[in-house]
Amino acid sequence: MPQLFHIKTFGCQMNKHDSDSISQILMNEGYQQSKSIDDADIVLVNTCAVRVKAEEKALSVLGRLAPLKQKKRNLIAGVIGCVAQEQGTDLLKRFPHLDLILGPRNIHHIDKFIAQIKKKRERISSLDLSGQITSFPKYNGYxxxxxxxxxxxxxxxxxxxxxxxxxxxxxxxxxxxxxxxxxxxxxxxxxxxxxxxxxxxxxxxxxxxxxxxxxxxxxxxxxxxxxxxxxxxxxxxxxxxxxxxxxxxxxxxxxxxPHIHLPVQSGSDAILGFMNRGYTRDTYLSLIERLRKVRPDIAITTDLIVGFPGEREQDFQDSLRLIEDVKFDNIFSFKYSERSGTRAVHLPGKIGDTEKQRRLFLLQQRQKEITLGKNNSLEGTIQEVLVEGPGKRGNHQLSGRTAGNKVVNFFSPTDLRGELLRLNIIQGCQNSLLGEIVGAGDQKTS
Ligand code: SF4
Missing domain, CATH: 3.30.750.210 (Transcription Regulator spoIIAA)
Known part of the structure; x- marks a missing residue:
């Protein structure tokens, strides 16, 4: 019987990509993926340390592995990624059931670490930050x-x-x-x-x-x-x-x-300065202008933080004004989350959580209207869509993305995965578009 592994991934696309690489490496060694943690012989938690909440979620999953390890003595339990790097060997003390602590720069040796744990039943931590990726895992159908x-x-x-x-x-x-x-x-x-x-x-x-x-x-x-x-x-x-x-x-x-994700983080010059971002509101706006001059239909998304230390009401209003001026296709917005070891921890003017929540709500409400308006404005246009697979509704629904990175759902009696199609957009919804097939796409991107 092949041994099974399960990876639980938190955080950004870098972490998702790391989990994919680890999966390929383990599959090359003969392991197979299991759908649930309970069936696995190896459980890895790939963690994110960017915000306190993401870190807490990952730590809570680590805690839940203890009873599993009691039931299955040979289970290998590991923590990888940013929290592993940040907390290091302290995690081994806090979670005695953990076998492996692996920083993001060390994941490419996971097969050797697993082999070592199995052979010697010793606990391993590998946190070298100078590690380089020098090769990609061999293709194995993953x-x-x-x-x-x-x-x-x-x-x-x-x-x-x-x-x-x-x-x-x-x-x-x-x-x-x-x-x-x-x-x-x-x-x-x-x-x-x-x-x-x-x-x-x-x-x-x-x-x-x-x-x-x-x-x-x-x-x-x-x-x-x-x-x-x-x-x-x-x-x-x-x-x-x-x-x-x-x-x-x-x-x-x-x-x-024609899509760029260009994180702005704040619309206020004062806050951008405190954040050490290296540009002003005006420089950012001039980039948007130049992008739209070269490619008028370019979709633009961004990241924004509210409640950064020292953010006055007028600074927050500058952020609100910025989303009004730019009309982003979408934003990813967050309350400022204090991370120990960073310079912002020492800045004065901390904002309470209720106020941060109020600002976040106002920002997100306005952006929802802008996003819906942008999606509505695509109704009646023809978009080239790369078909990625079945839609959430099943029943012959397929899903793909426009060149501007918007999800489009449509119906087709045949599986057209991997095809570039021309779709008429019949409805723009809050998070996606609804389309109907007009014909085959005929260029690399629309
Ligand atoms: S650019 Fe700034 S926000 Fe982005 S990863 Fe680097 S330090 Fe973090």
Whole structure:
């Protein structure tokens, strides 16, 4: 009987990608995925430390593994990712049932660690922040049936935004070799992948720290020429590193989807200064203007924090005004969450939770109206959609995304997964669109 593993993943696309890589490595060793924690011989919790709530959730799952381990003495229980890096070996003391603590830079050796635990029944922690990704797991069918995937192009961050724990738990910025990325993208396309999202904490500073070539725009050009690759996306970009060359590519590369996630975090210059973001409201607005000049239909999404220390009512109103001025397609908004070890912990002017909640509610309410208006405005337009798989409703419902990254649901009697189709948008809803097939898509991206 093959041994089973289960990974519970919290957090961002970097963590999801890490969990995918671990799954591939373990499957290469003969392990199989189990749907539930209860059936697994290896349980791994991939954690996020960006906000207190995400960390608490992960710790609570770790606590729930104790009775499982009592029932199954040979169970291997591990914690990986950002909380593992942040709390380190303290976790071994707090959770005596844990066997493995693995920081994000050490996941590529998971097979060796598991083998060591099995052989010697010793507890292992590996938290070296200088580790590099030098190869990708061998293909073993893990991505079968998928048409989109992430490809990590860099790890870590050098920006040290005053509220952010990422540089401490994912280490300093390091970029993967361009040739390896191009080879990997080619391999993914050969396995049926049609759309690749390049991911990293700050993709547009790819190769900048080590002064290497190609830079990010050049890498995009190289990937654009891969035969069979229909779409490229990337996330996340830092506004201070968004060059005119990169903006220009939205009007040039046929595979580059017209969508950018460009986190602004606040609409107030004073707060942006406290956050150490390295740009002003006006510089941000001028980037939006340039993006829309090159590609008028570009979809723009962002991240916003409310209740940052020192945020006065007028600063919050500046954020509200910003979403009004830009009319983002969507925003991901959060209450400021204090993270120990970051500079913002020492800033004066902490905001109470009730006030943070009020601000968040107002911001989200207004954005909901803007998003719905944007989705409504697509009614009657023809959008090119990459079909990703069955929709939530089943019964011949399929689901895909527009080039602007909006989910479209539609009905078809046949499975059209992986096809690029032209769809007439018949309804714009709050979180998705409803469409009907008009014909086959005929270009790389619309
Ligand atoms: S750019 Fe700022 S917010 Fe983003 S990961 Fe780096 S430090 Fe954190």
């Amino acid at each position: 991505l079968k049936g998928r048409v989109t995937c992430f490809l990590k192009i860099m790890e870590g961050c050098d920006n040290f935004c005053s509220y952010c724990i990422v540089p401490f738990v994912r280490g300093r910025e390091t970029s993967l070799s361009a040739q390896k990325l191009i080879d990997e993208a080619n391999r993914l396309v050969r396995q049926g992948i049609k759309e690749i999202t390049l991911i990293g904490q700050n993709v547009n500073s790819y190769n900048v720290r080590n002064g290497s070539v190609p830079t990010f725009p050049r890498l995009l050009k190289e990937l654009d020429s891969i035969s069979g690759l229909k779409r490229i996306r990337f996330t996340t970009s830092h506004p201070k590193d968004l060059s005119d060359e990169l903006i220009g590519l939205f009007g040039e590369l046929t595979t580059l989807c």
